[in-house]
Amino acid sequence: MEIIVDGYNFIGRQKGLRGYLEEKRRRLIDQLSSYRTIKGFPITVVFDGEGRGGAERSGGVEVVFSGYGESADDVIIRMAEALREGCTVVSSDRAVQDQVRSHGGVAVFSGEFEARLHSALSPNSSIGAAGPSGPTHLAPLEDKDDSSEPLSQPGPKKGNPRRLSKAERRRQGRLKQL
Numbered sequence: 001m002e003i004i005v006d007g008y009n010f011i012g013r014q015k016g017l018r019g020y021l022e023e024k025r026r027r028l029i030d031q032l033s034s035y036r037t038i039k040g041f042p043i044t045v046v047f048d049g050e051g052r053g054g055a056e057r058s059g060g061v062e063v064v065f066s067g068y069g070e071s072a073d074d075v076i077i078r079m080a081e082a083l084r085e086g087c088t089v090v091s092s093d094r095a096v097q098d099q100v101r102s103h104g105g106v107a108v109f110s111g112e113f114e115a116r117l118h119s120a121l122s123p124n125s126s127i128g129a130a131g132p133s134g135p136t137h138l139a140p141l142e143d144k145d146d147s148s149e150p151l152s153q154p155g156p157k158k159g160n161p162r163r164l165s166k167a168e169r170r171r172q173g174r175l176k177q178l
Helices: 007-014 021-039 072-086 094-102 110-121 166-177
Strands: 002-006 043-047 052-058 061-067 087-090 106-108
Touching (some): 002 110, 007 021, 007 043, 007 072, 021 061, 021 110, 094 106, 106 110
Parallel strands (some): 043 061
């Protein structure tokens, strides 16, 4: 499994895109390098290159800048198309997430990965990957009685109505691996 991080999307979630971006990029790459050392997953971080384009390796993390006429989103989608089920993309951009899923990859919100990143990098953290008292990041199973509302489908739905969709179960499983 390869992790692909939408760099500026992730930085914008953490501290915002104001200020000295070179410092923020360096800090993110250092964090991802440490995470890679701990977890062992190959990691690529993609930034908008404003025409600079190219790739470099820093601390075991592949750093890619989009070329002229393309965005980081384009690069991420192209990588997800090539890797298919073998990639996990970290981005809160819904359009990117939809494209990644359509190619068979798994998309994770930046905030979800940020929690895993900080948990892995801070050994004194009492919160594990599943949270302090179990997997709190999972959608809660609610026990509602909706018998007063009419059914929108002609017949009763088959299967377990509380079971998450296959795509969501895959995403949750990938989150547990991170």
